[in-house]
Amino acid sequence: MQAVKTGEHKRVDIRRNDTVKVISGRDKGKQGRVLRVFPDDAKVLVEHVMMAKKHVRPNPQRNVKGGIAEQESRIAISNVQILCPTCGPVRIGHELRGDRKVRVCRKCGTTLDK
DSSP: OOOOOOSOOOOOSOOTTOEEEEOSSTTTTOEEEEEEEETTTTEEEETTSSEEEEEEOOBTTTTBOOEEEEEEOOEEGGGEEEEETTTEEEOEEEEEETTEEEEEETTTOOBOOO
């Protein structure tokens, strides 16, 4: 058997604080803000998407009440599409604008970077 490389960084076009739309899965159609990106696993954490229940123990020191809490779980990058402010969900292209490489909308050409 061959050893699997770990820590290999993969290129991801979705970044933190991007607004994305879920295009497949149980939360299809939902929109949310990207909270965190996991490029090595090709997954993202999206606000209010893929909610899972977690049993929480009470912890008076941290002022945490016990019970069942809901939190987001990771979703595959292939199941989300970035939202263009003018077009909606789109694919991402790259262009050189000035001296910077920026992400652009493949439909209308609008810059997706802030």
